[in-house]
Amino acid sequence: MTDLGECNKMFVISAYLWQFHEPMTELNEALIRKVAELSRLKLDEGEIPGYVTSIGEILNHVDQLRRVDTQGVEPMFYGIDDSLRLREDEVRSFAPGKDAQPRILESAPSVEDGGFKVPQIVG
Numbered sequence: 001m002t003d004l005g006e007c008n009k010m011f012v013i014s015a016y017l018w019q020f021h022e023p024m025t026e027l028n029e030a031l032i033r034k035v036a037e038l039s040r041l042k043l044d045e046g047e048i049p050g051y052v053t054s055i056g057e058i059l060n061h062v063d064q065l066r067r068v069d070t071q072g073v074e075p076m077f078y079g080i081d082d083s084l085r086l087r088e089d090e091v092r093s094f095a096p097g098k099d100a101q102p103r104i105l106e107s108a109p110s111v112e113d114g115g116f117k118v119p120q121i122v123g
Helices: 006-020 029-038 048-066 103-107
Strands: none
Touching (some): 006 048
8 A cells, every 4th residue: 555645645536536436426435445445545544534525525626617618619738828928029228327337237236348247157
């Protein structure tokens, strides 16, 4: 038997039940024990009621997601719309501040040759 952390156990049991769970299947302690045995997970008897409750909530949420009508919705490869971040590069000059340097350099702790001076990192 494998002794995983609580989150890992929850994930393994939820993933197994999500794949084979039917909405009308009653989630109970016997089913949690069976899945833990099949997954070779070591569960303490005191943990099992908590898993019934927590995994039951997870599976109820999955059932809600299964009922969402996705007809006509284009699949996404990423969770964000990359087209909003992409734009053409533009060369812009900064308005000079005092000493004829770009204003952005006014906040720099050290300036050298019209740019930021940073500590040497490589040899």
